[in-house]
Amino acid sequence: MARSFDVTRQPGFTMIAIACFVLLYLPIILLVAYSFNAGQSISQWEGFSLRWYVSAWDNEQIQDATIRSVIIALGASLIATSAAVLAALATTRTTPWRGQTVAFALINQPLMVPEIVTAVSLLIFFSMIKVWTGYTGLWYLVIAHAAFCIPFAYMPIRARLQGMDLNLEQAGADLYGTPIKVFRHITLPQLWPGILAGGMLAFVISLDDVVITEFVKSAGQDTLPTYMLGQLRRNITPEINAISTALLAISVLLVTAFFFMSRTRK
Amino acid sequence: MIEIQDVTKVFGSGEGAFRALDEVSVTIRENEFFTLLGPSGCGKTTLLRLIAGFEGPTGGQILLGGEDLSGQPPYRRPVNTVFQSYALFPHMTVAENVGFGIKMLGRPKSEISGTVSEMLELVRMSHLADRQTSQISGGQQQRVALARALAPRPKVLLLDEPLSALDFKLRKEMQLELKRLQSETGITFVFVTHDQEEALTMSDRVAVMSDGEIRQIGTPREIYDHPAERFVADFIGDTNFLKAEMLGREGESARLRLASGQEVHARASEATASSGTVTLAIRPEHADLAPEGEGVLGGTLEDIVYFGTDTHYHVALDGGGERFVLRKQNQPDEDRGYQRGDRVGIRLGRSAGQVLRD
Numbered sequence: 001m002a003r004s005f006d007v008t009r010q011p012g013f014t015m016i017a018i019a020c021f022v023l024l025y026l027p028i029i030l031l032v033a034y035s036f037n038a039g040q041s042i043s044q045w046e047g048f049s050l051r052w053y054v055s056a057w058d059n060e061q062i063q064d065a066t067i068r069s070v071i072i073a074l075g076a077s078l079i080a081t082s083a084a085v086l087a088a089l090a091t092t093r094t095t096p097w098r099g100q101t102v103a104f105a106l107i108n109q110p111l112m113v114p115e116i117v118t119a120v121s122l123l124i125f126f127s128m129i130k131v132w133t134g135y136t137g138l139w140y141l142v143i144a145h146a147a148f149c150i151p152f153a154y155m156p157i158r159a160r161l162q163g164m165d166l167n168l169e170q171a172g173a174d175l176y177g178t179p180i181k182v183f184r185h186i187t188l189p190q191l192w193p194g195i196l197a198g199g200m201l202a203f204v205i206s207l208d209d210v211v212i213t214e215f216v217k218s219a220g221q222d223t224l225p226t227y228m229l230g231q232l233r234r235n236i237t238p239e240i241n242a243i244s245t246a247l248l249a250i251s252v253l254l255v256t257a258f259f260f261m262s263r264t265r266k
Numbered sequence: 267m268i269e270i271q272d273v274t275k276v277f278g279s280g281e282g283a284f285r286a287l288d289e290v291s292v293t294i295r296e297n298e299f300f301t302l303l304g305p306s307g308c309g310k311t312t313l314l315r316l317i318a319g320f321e322g323p324t325g326g327q328i329l330l331g332g333e334d335l336s337g338q339p340p341y342r343r344p345v346n347t348v349f350q351s352y353a354l355f356p357h358m359t360v361a362e363n364v365g366f367g368i369k370m371l372g373r374p375k376s377e378i379s380g381t382v383s384e385m386l387e388l389v390r391m392s393h394l395a396d397r398q399t400s401q402i403s404g405g406q407q408q409r410v411a412l413a414r415a416l417a418p419r420p421k422v423l424l425l426d427e428p429l430s431a432l433d434f435k436l437r438k439e440m441q442l443e444l445k446r447l448q449s450e451t452g453i454t455f456v457f458v459t460h461d462q463e464e465a466l467t468m469s470d471r472v473a474v475m476s477d478g479e480i481r482q483i484g485t486p487r488e489i490y491d492h493p494a495e496r497f498v499a500d501f502i503g504d505t506n507f508l509k510a511e512m513l514g515r516e517g518e519s520a521r522l523r524l525a526s527g528q529e530v531h532a533r534a535s536e537a538t539a540s541s542g543t544v545t546l547a548i549r550p551e552h553a554d555l556a557p558e559g560e561g562v563l564g565g566t567l568e569d570i571v572y573f574g575t576d577t578h579y580h581v582a583l584d585g586g587g588e589r590f591v592l593r594k595q596n597q598p599d600e601d602r603g604y605q606r607g608d609r610v611g612i613r614l615g616r617s618a619g620q621v622l623r624d
Binding site: 165167168170171172173174175176177178181185186189190 | 318319320339340341342345346347349351353355356357366367370371414415418
């Protein structure tokens, strides 16, 4: 019997695979392990303790940064998801229009443009607005995050729309549903898993952004990641490990939920 | 009721343009079970989608009860569709599916629940009203799709190959069920199928389509017994085609000479020529075997195929090697005693054949 090419049977495959997984996950495992270190060091084990979690929890700067991060991520993912729903509808539920490919590329550009370029351009753009309006609040960060979160929210929503049976919407129209009613009663209820998945993805992406945030934030607007970056310049304690582990836990939870949500009701 | 006037539908443009319908005209009567029959790609589903309003015609117009439907979106047409895939709403229960149309029409809640239970009763699905659509069988989904489309009491019900996904036995059952529903509700049914048997057993009238045109419209009997052209004769049932010479025609009765030299009578429409070579179509069950030398044709038995309900006799005709197939119904314990290689004659009933339009 002729066998098709099977990569798992090539010489060295197992070694390379193991090496990849070790490189990917060993550092993370170490980071998580040392978050429970009783001592001051992030590389010398001195016994198990939860003291760094307690200290991180009690740290007012960390509390501030966490709340700010969550507010920005909530605001940004909400805006990005709404925009992504509209964009997905316009690129799947219309008769093909001129410039549709261009629009598609523009929606996805944040994935392609180097983040540092976006960051610098936003810094300049927002500083012009700041001079003009005098406003220096959190909205700059929310809007900047929303912008680069759109493609992440857009992808699962678009996939969901494309996977939907178009006959259902036609059946809705056939049964006297006006376009708005068909969207509300038929498209939207089935789109929810995609919208939730897109929203969560956007939330996670916003939560750990450093580059754009670092450039756009005003003084005293540290988010959790930029706060951590700032700490690294001083002395590093396992407190950083503890925060990272907490962030990791949240991301894993959300990504797992995302996975199940995009899988169900197929 | 529905008047389709010179309707043309072209998909695409320029080189890749495809003419799905070419100046089709047909009038479907009130309370009629009307079938569009044809092979895939003949335009039958396109015509259905034009009536529903999912597509707009490139040319011509469609009138419903004398009113032009042009420019009316699907949700303003008193026409409902049963989709081939059923297209039941997966996030709603059976009852919610059935009630969707009347809910969209803004009817009061009490009326909706009344109509829903009435419709579920009609399709014998009352006991499953609260099920999710994913929890019921294909046949049951079919019934729900029917109830959903009938609930708003449309003037016309469009059915797009609704039975094609069902297995044989269930299909037979649903054929009868559809006939019953049509007579009980009095709604005009426009039924699309590629299955000739389905078309013949269920329809009041059938339109046979191919290549975007209607080839013939008539009752199932007219279509079967008197196909107007070769495509129709070939598509519906089995047919023997014989070359013959037209000797003369009086009204619909034609006199012809077969290749064997024998003269026969056959039906011919007024449109056929009264002289020259024509094609004669003869159904396998409209001919009979005869001893050698009798009948209008002679030949050698080539094959005898037993089908249970009937037996097919394949005869190689003398002079030319054309094949002629006869079908005889089997009786209990009957053996007609024919064997392969036997010399036989073929007898035709009076006006058993139909002269085809070229």
